[in-house]
Amino acid sequence: MRGIQLFAANRVLQGIITTIFFFFFLITSLHAQTTISGLVKDETGAPMPAVSIKIQNTNTGVSTDQNGRYQITVPNATAVLVFSYVSYVTQEINVQGRTTLDVALHPVENALDEVVVVGYGTQQKKDLTGAVSVVKTSELTKRQVTTMGEALQGLASGVKVRGGGRPGSEARVEIRGLKNLSGTNPLYVIDGMITTANRDFNPNDVESVQILKDASAAAIYGSRAANGVIIITTKKGAKGPMKVQFSGTTSMQTTPRYKLAQTEEFARLNYMAYDNAGAARQDLDLSQNTDWQDAAFRTGNMQDLNLTFSGGGESGNYLVSGNYFKNDGTVISTGFDRISFRVNTQGTKGIFSIGENLAISNGKADEISGNPIADVVRLLPTIPVYDAANPGGYGYGNERRARTFGSNPVAIADLNDSYNENLRIRGNVWSELKPVEFLKYRFNMGYETSSDHYAHLRKEGNWSLNQEFQPSIADENRARFQSLLIENTLSFNKEFGKHAVNAVVGQTYQRDLYARISGMKRNLVPDGKGGYYSELDQGNEPQAGGYRQEAIILSYLGRIEYSYDNRYLLNAVIRRDGSSRLGRSNQWGNFPSISGAWRISNEKFFQKNWINDLKLRASYGRLGNSTTSADQVGNSSANYWDYLAVINTFSTIAMGKDQLIYPGATQVALVNPNLRWETLTQKNFGIDATLFDNKITLTAEYFIADTKDVLTAMPIALTTGHDGRPPIANAASLKNTGFELSLGYNESSREFKYYVNTNITTLKNKVTSLGYGRNNIFVGNTVTQVGQPAGMWYVLQTDGLFQSQEEVDNYKNAEGTVIQSSAKPGDIRFKDNNGDGQITNDDKVVVGSPWADVELGLNLGASYKNFSLTMNWFGAFGATVYNGYHSLVDRFDDNSNYRAGIQPWTPENPNTDVPRMYYGSTLNSRGDTDRWLESGSFMRLKYLSLSYTLPESWLKRVGFQSGQVTLSGQNLLTFTGYKGLDPEFNNTNIYERGFDNFSYPSLKTYSLGLQFGF
């Protein structure tokens, strides 16, 4: 937030010198003068050391001390003091006779002087030639989130985030859309350690976040950067006495709910469905009226407590932080808690510096069981939650009274519970040697390890109709993950007159290891209290398993930045990577990039007062990818040896007179042995402008991204006999073109300060070729074909309902064949697109795209005196999505609950788009029609906060230096026509991106936060 400590140190030094000069003048002059003193604070209310305070139009100045205090003598009562600090808005204040003057400084939005971490080095923001977003951590840390990714929503253009919702689930972050079909997350670099910012990482420790969005920016991470890079730097201590910061947040969460029928309405509709089908009605238990959403959902809550100690001296600094986070989910028997601890220290002696960052955390998640999001719909209101007559004591479907296979979520939560616990240690040690001013050698060793434990207990008892008998089962697995990173870099940084050269060369090596063992026992010993002795010594029929995974990436990198007279900037990067995950002849890849910028505003011929900065830039770069999403749990080879055909040795057969068990072995899964790098070639054209006294900032970019040989699972013919996830293939090539515009206005020189930032992203994706030389692939209700966006809807078209038998009889093709002869009034009319007189799969057509045309982010902020307000909006427009909820609840052929207020077709009520109720026939309920497609456009208030900075007078009395109270809310308002639970749903299957298959919805969160410093 305060830039880099180096700058602060210089400021301190400058301050001391100026103070000495000032006192010298003070002694020698005999004018009658006024002394003014006061406190300078930052936007969070924390005291700011080393802020420069000058008397306008003089050379006189001082700076604030460690506690943010200053004292200055002014020549007269109308003197104007100028308060300035790097990356903060300079303030000019007339003394007006006051003797105390407290000032709060606010950071400059998109400050050009900002130092940006770009990977293996830093750059000033004004010198950037690639697309890099810097996320304001002041915004970030106010948010109540579990993971880092979630916190990024709405804070940077082109970065799309969908939170997990479930306690402990990880957000999905997509930078500049679909460049990688396998849907892997971006690369996270935390203090130089290449890793993932998963739920074990405490977002409160973040000092700064930069997002490398285009190929030229990310190229330094070469093969690992195809999905963008998020660089996170954790907080460091600053010079001075120990500072203590406390923050605490408590939140309440609610889940969106379906509007479902209660018993009375349900029974009326259900009887109608049976009557229409000529079936005998079920004997519904009308005495029950269960609201399954009440049974399965609850108000969730979160607590997040942080305590940070930091400080430092001349030659070193330290930071120690602790965090406790707890989340009880909105679904019963789900939760997550985390305890984390961090120590960051560094020291310098002469040309040598050393430092470390270390975080230890333990996270434990009580996992969701079954799919309550769907089960609350599948269960009928006439079923009781508890039913002593059933094994296990829970209510569920009944053949005579409630024919549904829906699972009782209360029963599953109790009878089939599991949790995951991870103890993670992550950190790095670095040392730097600066033999001469312009040369620096850095050695960085990162290490991460986690000890993972999964446990599952299946109690005896049932949760659905006619379920098979299962004894009690305990199963556990324990695993260890290790990742070692070794990096050596040498940087050169020197100016020769108007020429400035900054270069870095280096080598990196990273090795990942994962090993797991698992065990399972059945028929446990009951403990007499409704549970079991579930340690694996108990029980019988043991099973054990285990596997190991290993991968290595070896890389060489180099970068040169050159600038001439601050007008012409050039940046070139090359990285060479070798990956063990690829076919042996294709392990190495080269990833070059080049970018340039022209700062027009520094040209002599272009001096306009209203333009503070204007820069044009262009870049070209290539990135790679060798990993695929790890979605095949338990497959020990997936993701690590995708190119190796292996023998599955797990078949067992019974044979012989005594039915002894014999082993079998065979190849089960096919592979593509020649897997090669997925590459992304990106061209980027941008303009950056700062106008009207830095009040308006504008960034516009146009990019063309060609992704070749996307590494992902691609469906193959079932006749191959391949089993499991389809083999990883270089499955497709895609072209993404997009336009990104960020426009900001900020007014910070008055007492009422505000800013408005908008960002708009448009993105078009087009498949340019498919693996195995194919022209199309059909998956579910979608088709992905060359020349079109991926995953287009391919379904039958409906054409309203038949209102009368006459309409049925008159619905004929050109030859006069009645197309739907067996239909009855109230049934759906389908379009016979091929005119053959019948409705078959050949009538399916492409009807829509699951991709949004435009995404819009809107960030607003305002502050007045001690109050400040922040708002983030996010919207996506133009996607067509499949409403999985409607496709279940409006089927009528099967028993599930109905939507409250639904109006099915009846002769008396023909003006509806819902067909007649009909139990037991799928003809009206088929899933492969456009009946379930809807517009997925939405605009959502993702975040709203109101903060109040506590007055100093009050704080002093309790011994604090700073204090702030924040009230905030997430997902408070959504504007959408979509009728599912959440238009911002998440489907990781790239071919079915628009399919809302009961994914966990975004939650509404209300939070109260307190921050104190002393």
Next chain:
Amino acid sequence: MRRNLHYIIIISFFTLCTGCKKDLLNIENPNTPTTDVFWKTEDDAQRGVNAIYAMFYKPALWSRWIYFRLDLTSDEGFSKSPWVELGDWTRFQYVNYNFGEGNVFTWKDTYKAIFRCNQVLDNVPNIEFANQEDKDKILGQAKFLRALHYYYAALLWENVPLVLKSSQPDDLPLQSTLPEVWAQIEKDLKEALEVLPVAWDDANLGRPNKGSVNAYLARMYMQQHKWAEAKIALDYFFTGEGAGRYSLVSNYQDNFTHTNENNSESVFEIQFSDVNKTPEDADGPSQIMSSQRAQFFAPRSIGWSDGQARYWIVGEFKKENTVDGNLDPRLRYTLFYPALEADFGDKIYGRSWDWDADEAWFRKYARDYFRNNEDYYAQNNFRLVRFADILLLYAEVLNELGNTADAVQYVDQVRNRVGMPALAVNHAEALLGQDAFRERLKVERELELCGESVRWADLKRWGDLDDAGKVQAVAERDPDFKNFVVGKHIRLPLPQIEVLNNPNLKQNSGY
């Protein structure tokens, strides 16, 4: 000093990285052998062929869903499942051709099995064996099993692609016609017949022998009405090497329990075991080897009850008594029906009849004889072919070849085992002519083999689904056949996803 130390560090690391050899990136998979180190030894060959048998245990094949196709789709069974789509696929209401449990999974598992066969047939010839006979036996088993899987594919979809080589990911095989599929099955079975033994030793009991091969040869010929060829295959059991090796067990129930498996009546069985209780469709360690048929077919509140028997079968059994004047004992072991307790004193999984008065469920392979519930781990071997079936097939072949008089004795053998009088006693009219005998034989097969997954093939073979009039007659026993469209529903639609993604495939006609 410190500076020197750092130069050493720098130098050592740059040396280290130049020392990084190419093979640093070549990490061996420590978990399992790769294909290029396999298929080298006799043991590899043995394991390879064993893995084919493991396909019987997959849910879409013989542990679960195929019974829906063969038993429930026929006029013996039907579905009242609350899972309507599952039920629709037993009553010719095929809407979504990609429905997994009804169509795609069985198709996929069939080809998974064929891939395993093809691997053995492609790789084992290159392995050196000490004894050529052992090698031939392994190849013979693979050929038999490939033929078996194609036989059921031919019954279900008819026009399936013939995949005869180990697959590659980009394979898009050509479609074959039904006669081409039959020809391939015939070729495989004939080659298997050459090399498989008349009988296996105790350790290998359960692997296909010449009897198993001849049984499927006969079935395959009979589906094509090649009666003379079928007779040659079946002669094996009566005048050939197999004569005297097979006999009917005295207790009819022994054909369906786990207590008397691989008995004298067994021609080919799937060897189920409850030793491994793991998830039902995983290729992981300790793979499941059991059947879930009983869990899916058991009466409501005991099992899923996704399938049950048509009640007309009860009436058919009760038309005739044993020579002692008792009810046909096969009724007792074939069905759960309302009067079971009254007629034979048996409860249903320990309960008295609790269901509708016109309902019945399949009792064969149910485990109520030793437990009061079901699960996914039934261990009773499924008898794919037993000698009683061979006797009735032989009778049918002889009748079709015009030798009705000879045929009668084989039917009588089957009746005699359960105490039923000779055909001549109650069914003299059936002995009068080929057509009358055929009609009686249809009933005899029903009474003896109900619920044993042969009925769908029988209906197809008899032509009972070939014209609307005949289908009407079937529909009187099983109203699901009112949905049956002649020429269309005689075969399943190919999975739509295959037709879309493989341009060489054409959807079956009418779909």
